[in-house]
Every structure is written in structure tokens, then in C-alpha cells.
Amino acid sequence: MIKSDTLSSVAKISTLLQVISAEARLEIxxxxxxxxxxxxxxxxxxxxxxxxxxxxxMTLREAGLLGTRRDGRYIFYRLxxxxxxxxxxxxxxxxxxxxxxxxxxxxxxxxxxxxPRCCSQVPxxxxx
Amino acid sequence: MIKSDTLSSVAKISTLLQVISAEARLEIxxxxxxxxxxxxxxxxxxxxxxxxxxxxxMTLREAGLLGTRRDGRYIFYRLxxxxxxxxxxxxxxxxxxxxxxxxxxxxxxxxxxxxPRCCSQVPxxxxx
DNA sequence: ATAATACATTCGGAGTTGCGAATATGATAA
DNA sequence: TTATCATATTCGCAACTCCGAATGTATTAT
Numbered sequence: 001m002i003k004s005d006t007l008s009s010v011a012k013i014s015t016l017l018q019v020i021s022a023e024a025r026l027e028i029x030x031x032x033x034x035x036x037x038x039x040x041x042x043x044x045x046x047x048x049x050x051x052x053x054x055x056x057x058m059t060l061r062e063a064g065l066l067g068t069r070r071d072g073r074y075i076f077y078r079l080x081x082x083x084x085x086x087x088x089x090x091x092x093x094x095x096x097x098x099x100x101x102x103x104x105x106x107x108x109x110x111x112x113x114x115x116p117r118c119c120s121q122v123p124x125x126x127x128x
Numbered sequence: 129m130i131k132s133d134t135l136s137s138v139a140k141i142s143t144l145l146q147v148i149s150a151e152a153r154l155e156i157x158x159x160x161x162x163x164x165x166x167x168x169x170x171x172x173x174x175x176x177x178x179x180x181x182x183x184x185x186m187t188l189r190e191a192g193l194l195g196t197r198r199d200g201r202y203i204f205y206r207l208x209x210x211x212x213x214x215x216x217x218x219x220x221x222x223x224x225x226x227x228x229x230x231x232x233x234x235x236x237x238x239x240x241x242x243x244p245r246c247c248s249q250v251p252x253x254x255x256x
Numbered sequence: 257a258t259a260a261t262a263c264a265t266t267c268g269g270a271g272t273t274g275c276g277a278a279t280a281t282g283a284t285a286a
Numbered sequence: 287t288t289a290t291c292a293t294a295t296t297c298g299c300a301a302c303t304c305c306g307a308a309t310g311t312a313t314t315a316t
Contacts, residue, residue, distance in 0.1 A: 017149030023142040
């Protein structure tokens with residue numbers, strides 16, 4: 001893996017883009033979006049195994065892209081630099097894709113979470 | 129390598145970012161910048177072997193990022209989607225780097241080329 | 257013609273990475 | 287205390303990627 005702090009500007013940019021370019025990590029960034037998400041949430045929403053999610057989160061953390069907040073036994077991740085999503089949006093536009101549902105921090109990450117244990121309330125549903 | 133056209137939006141974005149994230153390819157994109165550049169030019173400016181440059185150019189071409197123009201025995205490459213540089217600039221800003229001299233199409237790619245054979249005129253030099 | 261130049265392409269192996277399995281840690285519940 | 291849950295970390299190897307070497311293909315020069 002790429003590390004060290006004595007790197008050229010291009011090398012640093014290369015590292016950043018490589019970190020966010022892995023498909024699973026892109027999905028994680030989009031799932032967190034403007035809000036925050038715990039690991040079990042990401043697990044449920046994205047369908048990856050827990051250890052795998054944690055591995056990807058570690059990579060993103062080491063790149064300085066994520067911040068954490070512990071609440072009880074849950075650890076919530078948020079984007080340290082939300083502008084990272086602008087890169088994804090720009091890339092999406094270049095490919096003529098209507099950007100893949102960047103999480104607004106309301107829809108997925110905070111409410112109507114599908115994972116079996118955390119955030120089990122379903123506040124956006126209006127049915128009786 | 130990543131191919132196929134039946135891919136999710138995220139997968140397409142992933143592929144695009146992976147293609148541009150390789151350090152050598154980043155350097156190539158920046159060296160071409162807003163102008164155009166032949167292979168021997170890139171070879172001289174970046175210091176990579178010819179075959180290696182061509183390999184990276186092939187990858188960028190297959191991703192639809194480059195266009196070509198043949199002039200005699202030279203082949204000039206240009207950015208098909210110059211907005212790709214905005215991604216690089218954004219990434220640079222996120223890392224607090226003053227973006228790495230995006231080629232304006234004047235300084236390197238078109239004039240004062242250092243490679244021994246092509247573009248040997250040195251128009252920006254004002255010395256006798 | 258042949259030769260030289262500019263560039264493209266294929267092949268293969270050393271090296272790296274992805275990711276599953278197993279295990280560890282830190283917090284809460286009983 | 288022990289058990290359980292949420293998450294982190296380490297290990298190892300199959301799979302993949304990088305890149306050098308060799309070779310192929312246009313184009314121009316002689």
C-alpha cells in the first residue's frame with residue numbers, strides 16, 4: 001500500500017484517487033454522504049461482510065477521509081472532507097451518469113436504516 | 129483490467145477514477161493539459177520509456193479520455209474530456225496542494241519542448 | 257528497394273493487492 | 287464476573303497488476 005509523507009504532489013493526488021476509486025469504498029462514501037453511518041448500517045445497506053467493511057473504513061481513515069464518533073458500542077463514521085463527494089459527482093457527470101444518489105444525510109444514513117439492530121425506527125414512513 | 133459495458137453507475141465511476149489515479153497516467157494527463165502532446169514529448173518530459181508511455185496512453189484511450197491526431201510519423205494526443213483536469217484540481221485542493229502545474233497548452237505541450245526531435249523550436253526564450 | 261523513426265502491442269513473471277478466515281478489543285448487559 | 291455485541295486487526299494465499307523485453311506496424315527518408 002501507499003504511504004510515506006515525503007511524496008510529490010502528483011503522488012499524493014494519485015494516492016487519494018486510488019483510495020476513493022475502489023468500488024466498495026466509493027459505495028461507502030456515498031452511503032455516508034452528508035450524514036454519518038455505523039458499521040452495521042453499512043453492512044446492511046451495502047451487503048458486504050463486517051470485516052470487509054472495516055477494512056475499507058481503515059483505508060479511508062488512514063487517508064484522512066473519515067472521522068469517527070463512538071456512541072455506546074456503535075462507532076459512527078462521517079466524511080472528514082465532504083468535498084470528496086464533489087469529485088465523485090464530477091466523475092459521474094463526465095460519464096453522463098446522473099450521480100448515484102449521494103446520500104443527503106436524511107434518507108439512508110440517519111433514518112429508515114435497514115440493518116436489524118441499529119436505528120430501527122422508520123420515521124419517513126407515513127403509513128399507519 | 130476492468131471492462132464490460134453493463135456496469136452499475138458506481139462501477140463506472142470506480143473504473144474512471146482508477147484509470148486516472150495511476151501516478152504515471154496522472155502525469156500524462158497533466159502534461160497534455162489543455163494542449164496536445166506526442167509520445168516522444170511525453171517520453172522526454174516525464175522520463176518514462178516509450179513502451180511504458182504507450183501502455184498508459186492505451187489505457188487512457190480505452191477509457192475514452194484521449195483523442196488522437198496523426199501528423200506525419202507523430203501522433204498527437206489530446207484530452208477528449210478536459211474536465212477530467214477539474215477532478216485532479218479538486219483532489220489537489222483537498223490535499224492542500226497548489227495544483228501541480230496543469231499544462232495551459234502553451235508552456236510545455238506546444239512550445240519549448242525538451243524532447244530531442246519533435247517541436248525543437250524554442251519560441252518562448254527571449255535570449256539572443 | 258532498405259533503413260530509420262515514432263509509436264503500438266503482446267507476453268510473462270516478479271511483485272502487489274483483494275478479501276476470506278480467524279482472532280482481538282472495547283463496550284454494554286446480565 | 288461472564289456473555290454478547292459492534293467493530294478492529296492480523297494472516298495468508300489466490301488473483302491480479304505492473305512493467306520490462308521483445309516484436310509488430312505505419313510513415314518518412316535515402
